[in-house]
Amino acid sequence: MKSKFSYISQSFITQGFWTALSGLLLGFLLYGCTPQAAPPQQDAVSSSQPTTSPAQNEKKVILTTFTVLADMAKNVAGDKAIVESIAKPGAEIHGYEVTPSDLERGQKADLILDNGLNLERWAERFYNSLPKVPHVTLSEGFEPVNIADDAYNGKPNPHAWMSPQNALIYTDNIRKALGELDPANAATYDANAKAYSQQIRAIDTQLKQAIAAVPPDKRYIVSCEGAFSYIARDYGLKEVYIWAVNAEQQATPKQVERVINTVKENQIPAVFCESTVSNEAQLQVAKESGAKFAGVFYVDSLSPPDGSAPTYLKLLEYNVNTLIKGLQGN
Ligand SMILES: [Zn+2]
Numbered sequence: 001m002k003s004k005f006s007y008i009s010q011s012f013i014t015q016g017f018w019t020a021l022s023g024l025l026l027g028f029l030l031y032g033c034t035p036q037a038a039p040p041q042q043d044a045v046s047s048s049q050p051t052t053s054p055a056q057n058e059k060k061v062i063l064t065t066f067t068v069l070a071d072m073a074k075n076v077a078g079d080k081a082i083v084e085s086i087a088k089p090g091a092e093i094h095g096y097e098v099t100p101s102d103l104e105r106g107q108k109a110d111l112i113l114d115n116g117l118n119l120e121r122w123a124e125r126f127y128n129s130l131p132k133v134p135h136v137t138l139s140e141g142f143e144p145v146n147i148a149d150d151a152y153n154g155k156p157n158p159h160a161w162m163s164p165q166n167a168l169i170y171t172d173n174i175r176k177a178l179g180e181l182d183p184a185n186a187a188t189y190d191a192n193a194k195a196y197s198q199q200i201r202a203i204d205t206q207l208k209q210a211i212a213a214v215p216p217d218k219r220y221i222v223s224c225e226g227a228f229s230y231i232a233r234d235y236g237l238k239e240v241y242i243w244a245v246n247a248e249q250q251a252t253p254k255q256v257e258r259v260i261n262t263v264k265e266n267q268i269p270a271v272f273c274e275s276t277v278s279n280e281a282q283l284q285v286a287k288e289s290g291a292k293f294a295g296v297f298y299v300d301s302l303s304p305p306d307g308s309a310p311t312y313l314k315l316l317e318y319n320v321n322t323l324i325k326g327l328q329g330n
Contacts (some may be wrong), residue, residue: 013151024237039327060182065120066093067302068161069113069138069170071312075196076174080185086112089307090097092276093119093300094158094246100125106130111181113174115139136177138170145229149244158245159299163230171197203313204234211235218327222263222291224251224273224282227299242281246274246300251281263289270294270326275309276301294326295328 061080064070070085077083084105087096106112106132114120116137127135144156160166175193179186211219219237221228226241240262242251259282264270268291273282275296288291297319298309309315 001051006304017169052310060178061108062178062181063105063109063112063232065112065114065298066075066091066096068240068312068315069115071302072138072161072196073113073168073174073178075199076171076193077177078188078192078241080188081178081182082191087301089299089302089304091278092246094121096120096122098134100120102126109133111177113138113177115158117144117156117160132150134181136173138173139166140173141169142166143263145233147226147229147244149226150183157226157229159225159227160230161312162227162299164200164207164318165234166230168313171200179222185320199313203316207316208235210320210324211237214324216329217266218269220266220268220327221267221323222259222271222285223297224277224279226297227274227297240268242285246277249259255297256281256284259285260289262292269329272297275303276298292326292329295322297322 008289025278048235062073062077062081062083064073064083064085064115065126066087067085067089070083073083086098086102086105087093102125103163107128108279110133112127112130112135114123114135114137116139120126123135127133137192142160144160145158147153147155151174161170171193182189201324219235220240221237222240224242225246226244227246228237228239228241229236232239240259242255242259259271262268263285268289271282271286271289271291271293273279273293273296277299279293283293285291298315299319302311302315303309308319
C-alpha cells in the first residue's frame with residue numbers, strides 16, 4: 001500500500017516562490033549576521049542528508065520547527081525514525097527565516113512537528129510550499145496562558161514547553177503523531193514516550209522542590225522575554241520581563257524603566273536574559289537597579305551539544321539552577 005505520507009515532487013514549488021525566497025535571502029545578507037542569528041548552515045545537523053543510505057530510507061523523517069521540539073521527538077522516536085530541527089541551536093525562532101535548504105529538507109520529510117500558539121510566524125508560508133507534507137501542532141490539549149501586555153493582550157503565550165507539565169502533553173502528542181505516521185513502530189514510540197515522561201516528571205519534582213526552598217518574597221524571575229509564564233504559574237514564581245515576545249527585542253525606555261522600578265521596589269537581587277537575544281537592555285536594568293546580571297536562560301533554543309543546555313531536560317535544570325544561584329547571590 002502506498003503511504004499517504006508520500007514524498008512530494010519539486011515541481012509544485014513555483015518560480016514565484018523562489019523569487020520571493022531569493023529576495024528574502026538577499027535581505028538577510030544585506031542585514032548581515034546579528035549576534036542572535038543562526039550560524040551558517042554548515043554544522044552536522046544541516047549537512048546530513050537523511051535519505052541517502054538504503055538503511056535510512058526505511059525510516060520516517062520527522063522535522064521539527066526548533067531544537068527543543070527535536071529533542072523531545074528524538075526521545076520518543078528512539079532509533080526508529082530520523083528527527084531533525086529546522087532552526088539550528090542558537091537561532092531565534094519567532095522571526096526565523098526559512099532557507100532554500102530548509103525547503104529541500106521539508107520536501108523530503110514525512111512529517112513536520114510545530115509548537116503553534118503563534119510561535120512560528122513563518123510556518124504558514126512554509127507549509128503552503130509543502131502542501132503534501134503533513135504537520136502536527138504539539139501544543140494541543142491544554143489551556144494556554146494569555147500574555148498580559150498591551151501589544152499582545154489576550155494572545156496566547158507561545159512558550160508552553162517551558163512547563164514540564166505541558167511537556168508531558170507535548171510528548172503524548174508526539175507519541176500519537178509518530179504512531180499514526182508509522183504504525184509498525186507504534187509500540188516502541190509508546191514505550192519511549194512513557195520512559196521519557198517519567199524523566200520529565202522526575203525533573204519537575206526536583207526543580208519544584210528547589211524553588212520551594214527559595215524564600216517566598218525572593219521568588220522572582222526577571223528576564224528579557226516573557227517566556228516564563230507557564231513555569232512561573234507551576235512553581236509559584238513572580239514573572240517580570242522587558243518585552244513580551246522575542247520578536248521585538250527593542251526595549252523602549254518605558255519598558256526598561258518599569259523593570260528597574262519593579263526590581264528596586266521588591267529588592268530583587270538578580271536579573272537575567274535569554275541565550276538567543278541581546279543582553280543590553282537587561283544590563284542597563286542591572287546597572288540602574290543595583291541588581292546583579294546573573295546569566296542567561298535557554299528558552300527558544302537548546303545550546304549546541306557541548307553547551308549548558310543540549311537537551312530539553314538539561315535546559316530546565318540549567319535555567320532553574322541559574323535562577324536559584326542568582327537569587328542566592330552566588
Ligand atoms: Zn520566545
